[in-house]
Amino acid sequence: MFESAPPPAARLEIRNLCRSFGGRRVVDDVSLKIMPGQVTCLLGPSGCGKSTTLRVVAGVDRQDEGAVLVDGKPISEGALHVPPEERGIGLMFQDFALFPHLDVARNVGFGLKGPRAEIRARVETLLDKVGMRRHIDRFPHELSGGEQQRVALARALAPSPRIMLMDEPFSGLDDRLRDDIRDETLAVLKAEGTAVLLVTHEPAEAMRMADEIALMRDGRVVQHGAPYNIYNAPRDREAAAFFSDINVIEGVVEGALCDTPFGDFLTPGLPDGTEVEIVIRPQHLRIDFDRGGRGPNPTKAEGTPAAGTVERARFLGASSLVEFRMDHDGEILRAQVPSVFLPKPGTRLWLMMRRDRCFVFPRRGR
Numbered sequence: 001m002f003e004s005a006p007p008p009a010a011r012l013e014i015r016n017l018c019r020s021f022g023g024r025r026v027v028d029d030v031s032l033k034i035m036p037g038q039v040t041c042l043l044g045p046s047g048c049g050k051s052t053t054l055r056v057v058a059g060v061d062r063q064d065e066g067a068v069l070v071d072g073k074p075i076s077e078g079a080l081h082v083p084p085e086e087r088g089i090g091l092m093f094q095d096f097a098l099f100p101h102l103d104v105a106r107n108v109g110f111g112l113k114g115p116r117a118e119i120r121a122r123v124e125t126l127l128d129k130v131g132m133r134r135h136i137d138r139f140p141h142e143l144s145g146g147e148q149q150r151v152a153l154a155r156a157l158a159p160s161p162r163i164m165l166m167d168e169p170f171s172g173l174d175d176r177l178r179d180d181i182r183d184e185t186l187a188v189l190k191a192e193g194t195a196v197l198l199v200t201h202e203p204a205e206a207m208r209m210a211d212e213i214a215l216m217r218d219g220r221v222v223q224h225g226a227p228y229n230i231y232n233a234p235r236d237r238e239a240a241a242f243f244s245d246i247n248v249i250e251g252v253v254e255g256a257l258c259d260t261p262f263g264d265f266l267t268p269g270l271p272d273g274t275e276v277e278i279v280i281r282p283q284h285l286r287i288d289f290d291r292g293g294r295g296p297n298p299t300k301a302e303g304t305p306a307a308g309t310v311e312r313a314r315f316l317g318a319s320s321l322v323e324f325r326m327d328h329d330g331e332i333l334r335a336q337v338p339s340v341f342l343p344k345p346g347t348r349l350w351l352m353m354r355r356d357r358c359f360v361f362p363r364r365g366r
């Protein structure tokens with residue numbers, strides 16, 4: 001029998017991290033592993049503890065409990081606390097502030113030690129990577145926000161950090177520029193094999209950047225996985241709602257089913273009488289017409305159609321959003337269609353729910 005090799009240690013591991021301020025736990029038992037070249041996003045609403053987690057990993061704050069390990073070795077645990085400058089961790093924060101009195105070359109080379117020619121060569125290589133070589137002699141005030149951000153990235157990468165911590169690093173940029181810089185940054189970090197922990201409150205940013213998303217709420221990681229899985233299999237209503245607008249249909253379980261105006265939904269494992277919420281994103285509702293008095297034409301996967309009246313319709317550019325007031329309960333449901341579809345208010349139409357895109361959750365007290 002061959003013994004299989006032990007799995008490689010994570011580049012960055014956070015183990016059962018806890019941090020309280022004034023008796024309130026703002027980071028509560030957070031654990032994560034990030035491999036070299038992998039990007040993990042800490043995603044969550046303002047105040048959920050993302051930045052505090054990052055500050056503990058950086059070493060500018062200390063945890064009350066738990067450990068931080070790099071390549072399997074603790075750098076912070078109990079009395080052990082490696083100072084921030086000895087952690088081999090790069091930082092890129094929103095208020096990145098280049099040194100205003102230094103030109104681009106000196107900004108990028110600031111933390112580097114060694115012969116001048118070697119430093120210059122490293123600086124030029126990095127500026128090439130971020131597309132800023134031609135601005136090597138400029139000063140920060142001569143650069144746009146996006147250009148400054150690229151220089152900041154080159155500066156953060158200069159000492160070849162094994163780990164990069166990024167806190168909302170792109171939030172000061174306009175949309176188009178942000179997409180470009182995100183993609184470029186990702187390419188550079190992947191090429192360098194850096195393990196990245198990125199903090200953001202924007203789901204779109206996390207979806208675009210992350211190999212894995214750790215969804216945080218009230219100091220805890222409530223769900224962790226690939227963006228596709230978190231989006232398509234949210235663990236609760238709040239996790240679903242964090243990524244997009246949602247529609248919610250309420251019902252009660254009877255005989256492992258919940259009967260709704262859209263037909264029966266399976267509710268495996270939930271006892272009779274449980275109140276449930278059936279959640280569906282607006283893009284997974286399908287609109288149909290009354291086909292000359294014959295009614296709509298649902299596929300098997302779409303269950304029973306329910307009728308409603310258009311309240312209003314808005315064109316969003318890549319899609320249209322149609323709001324319906326439903327016949328059965330007078331509530332509003334929103335359907336998003338990937339085209340120009342702007343029915344007049346008052347139009348009567350049918351809605352169907354794609355069964356494979358519905359999430360059924362037991363209702364929790366709110």
Ligand SMILES: Nc1ncnc2c1ncn2[C@@H]1O[C@H](COP(=O)(O)OP(=O)(O)OP(=O)(O)O)[C@@H](O)[C@H]1O
Nearest residue numbers: 021022026044045046047048049050051052053201
């Ligand atoms: N030094 C501190 N002293 C007291 N409370 C703090 C301190 N730092 C953070 N907090 C509190 O801890 C909670 C978590 O803050 P944190 O900055 O980690 O959240 P966040 O998820 O990064 O939020 P944001 O996206 O708004 O930056 C907040 O309620 C914050 O007010």
